[in-house]
Amino acid sequence: MDGAGLASRRGVREWLVDTALFLAAVAFGLLTAAARVELGPPVRPGWLFDVDQLIGALGCAALWLRRRWPVALALVLIALSVFAEMSGGAMLAALFTVAVHRSQRTTMILFALGIAASFGFVLLRPDPDVPGYVLVLFSLAMQGAVVGWGRVIHHRRQLVVSLRDRAARAEAEAHLRAEQAQHRAREDIAREMHDVLGHRLSLLSVHAGALEYRPDAPAEDVARAAAVIRDSAHHALQDLREVIGVLRAPVGELPQPTLADMPQLVTESRQAGMRVVLRQEVTGSVPDRLGRTAYRIVQEGLTNARKHAWGTEVTVTISGAPEDGLTVEVGNGPRTPPASGAAPGQGLIGLAERVALAEGRLEHGPTEAGGWRLATWLPWPP
Structure with missing residues (x-):
């Protein structure tokens, strides 16, 4: 200044x-x-x-x-x-x-x-x-005291300014971290809503479409399809309420599935008319977070197969051990008749982000036989 x-x-x-x-x-x-x-x-x-x-x-x-x-x-x-x-x-x-x-x-x-x-x-x-050296020493003492006092004030002011700058930077960094945490929380909730509601609504869409194109279906089939539509809508509404509850209350997390819920997921898809084969060869107790990621991968794979490859057989393979990691594969055969042309959504993008957060690897693409394969490898946390 x-x-x-x-x-x-x-x-x-x-x-x-x-x-x-x-x-x-x-x-x-x-x-x-x-x-x-x-x-x-x-x-x-x-x-x-x-x-x-x-x-x-x-x-x-x-x-x-x-x-x-x-x-x-x-x-x-x-x-x-x-x-x-x-x-x-x-x-x-x-x-x-x-x-x-x-x-x-x-x-x-x-x-x-x-x-x-x-x-x-x-x-x-x-x-x-008065001897000359006495006057010089007196002057030295006076000037030294004045300079020392001034330097103390100078450094104290610098310290105060430094502390204020540090506090301002800490406040800005805390604000930035809060914004980043809020952004990550929104992304997590968006992924959960896509995975959960997308799966439920795709089941609903399949059965509603079957009722639309098969008005002459037997009464038992119509009743079974209506029951699945009702259950899917009920579960979708429950999932939506849970998500909104988390948004309203900042403390807490969404109820999350684990690997133990995988058979139920496959059963729901079978009830919707899909042909799903589940193979599990897992050694050891799978951590909840790892099992949740595997569940979401299979859920997304089944949802995509239901949307883009209806009528094909879908194979779900889960294998792994603590020293090898967890491998999850979802594959389906050639689509007959050809795909309906449904536009791809954000599922694979969100899935790639989820796998990246788990420090895993994701591969997806068509197979030589004309089908589709989704494969991931996830590290097994200690």
């Missing part, structure tokens, strides 16, 4: 500090003058005493400019203190200002010049009653 900026923003506290330093410099000059008149030897020639007082008064008045030109004012007052002892108080105040507002290097240079000025004063105006 430049001197003009310091002076233009002088507040009540700054006015009080400036007034106190001005009065202290005046008091220093008056005490020096009184001591010279009453105790000290007469100043020769006599006019020098008058000049000394005038310079001291001008130096004290110049302190009101110390915030605007601290270094220049300190240099002038140091030079004047070589022969004008009553400007010493103003010189100390200017040196204090430099120590507070300027760098260590600038402060030390002016401090050295101030000590040199003390030697110059002893040489130009020696006191027969």
